Amino acid sequence: MYKEMITEGIYSKCLSPELDNRFNHLWCLVGNTPMLELQYSYKGKVGSIYVKCENYNLTGSIKDRMALYVLYKAYMNCQISPEDVIIEATSGNTGISFSAIGKALGHQVKIIMPNWLSKERIDIIKSMGADIQLISKEEGGFLGSIQLSEKLAANGGVFLPRQFENKFNAEAHELTTGREIVAQLANIGLVPDAFVAGVGTGGTVMGVGKHLKDINPFVKIHPLEPQESPTLTTGYKVGAHRIQGISDEFIPAIVKLDELDEVLCASDGDSIIMAQKLAKQLGLAVGISSGANVIGAIKLKEQLGDAAVVVTLLCDDNKKYLSTDLVKEQPIKEGYISSDVDFTGFTPIARLEKPFFGSGK
Numbered sequence: 057m058y059k060e061m062i063t064e065g066i067y068s069k070c071l072s073p074e075l076d077n078r079f080n081h082l083w084c085l086v087g088n089t090p091m092l093e094l095q096y097s098y099k100g101k102v103g104s105i106y107v108k109c110e111n112y113n114l115t116g117s118i119k120d121r122m123a124l125y126v127l128y129k130a131y132m133n134c135q136i137s138p139e140d141v142i143i144e145a146t147s148g149n150t151g152i153s154f155s156a157i158g159k160a161l162g163h164q165v166k167i168i169m170p171n172w173l174s175k176e177r178i179d180i181i182k183s184m185g186a187d188i189q190l191i192s193k194e195e196g197g198f199l200g201s202i203q204l205s206e207k208l209a210a211n212g213g214v215f216l217p218r219q220f221e222n223k224f225n226a227e228a229h230e231l232t233t234g235r236e237i238v239a240q241l242a243n244i245g246l247v248p249d250a251f252v253a254g255v256g257t258g259g260t261v262m263g264v265g266k267h268l269k270d271i272n273p274f275v276k277i278h279p280l281e282p283q284e285s286p287t288l289t290t291g292y293k294v295g296a297h298r299i300q301g302i303s304d305e306f307i308p309a310i311v312k313l314d315e316l317d318e319v320l321c322a323s324d325g326d327s328i329i330m331a332q333k334l335a336k337q338l339g340l341a342v343g344i345s346s347g348a349n350v351i352g353a354i355k356l357k358e359q360l361g362d363a364a365v366v367v368t369l370l371c372d373d374n375k376k377y378l379s380t381d382l383v384k385e386q387p388i389k390e391g392y393i394s395s396d397v398d399f400t401g402f403t404p405i406a407r408l409e410k411p412f413f414g415s416g417k
């Protein structure tokens with residue numbers, strides 16, 4: 057059925073067969089990522105969790121799924137035309153995804169982002185010919201970036217994906233990430249018991265959560281936030297943190313905390329050390345939010361017991377963080393769990409033979 061949704065595009069008066077083809081081709085490079093069973097010991101006790109390798113997407117992050125699906129739905133619903141400039145306020149990975157996918161579809165792209173994010177993000181966006189405007193703390197930081205995008209759109213000729221409120225953001229993860237998790241685990245005879253994901257827009261946790269709940273109403277769905285900036289639990293921005301991509305300064309409209317289980321937290325230093333360990337001990341060179349997600353998953357295993365099938369995501373790889381603290385030694389602080397974790401190996405769980413969108417890899 058979902059595959060038909062893509063081909064049904066040719067019946068939308070706003071999506072030409074040529075563009076429809078480009079979408080199909082792009083779906084061969086986005087989603088249907090590998091999954092790994094990660095084996096570790098924590099305080100000397102062995103355990104395992106399941107992780108989706110989202111660094112395998114076109115631009116190396118989970119946000120490609122959202123960008124491609126949001127643009128597809130915009131064409132289907134006649135909310136974008138080929139001449140429109142795509143303008144988005146973002147803390148990084150979304151900007152990279154819209155730059156790549158926007159260009160592949162023939163659009164001009166302008167990205168507005170806070171000026172304190174990693175240099176690599178800025179250079180990658182620029183390399184794809186997108187315009188980039190940096191906003192300082194004094195100019196309003198993240199919220200200022202969003203306000204500016206709305207102001208620029210008022211003149212017309214602009215498509216605003218509005219990732220923080222666009223329902224197709226979460227739907228992208230319901231129809232791709234969530235379905236892939238269920239199908240890949242089903243192939244080895246398992247059903248997820250719990251899922252945890254750091255919240256940026258919340259699209260991942262809400263969308264994956266919805267599909268997992270459709271399959272198993274008892275599944276636990278946990279959002280995760282930085283310990284240094286617990287916006288979800290306090291309702292407002294508190295403190296700075298180093299887990300780029302999550303906890304942006306407010307609770308996004310997509311996030312419905314009453315539909316989710318308890319908010320988990322990970323400290324930024326602990327997340328960095330966990331990401332460093334994934335790279336050093338297993339060769340999985342991932343970003344800081346991936347370290348945070350693995351902390352959340354190991355904490356859940358402690359709560360739910362050895363037999364629980366706990367799933368999370370490696371959101372991106374470490375290449376965008378080589379100028380950040382991710383490559384610096386971190387002091388170990390009280391309460392960190394990374395110091396008691398050692399990774400011992402992983403077993404791959406194959407990609408799906410038939411992906412839910414596009415024509416396969």
Ligand code: PMP
Pocket residue numbers: 117119147148149150254255256257258259260261300301302343345346371372
């Ligand atoms: N990790 C990274 C590295 C990200 O860029 C993002 C998206 N901002 C997330 C996690 C969170 O994803 P979502 O926006 O779907 O909550």
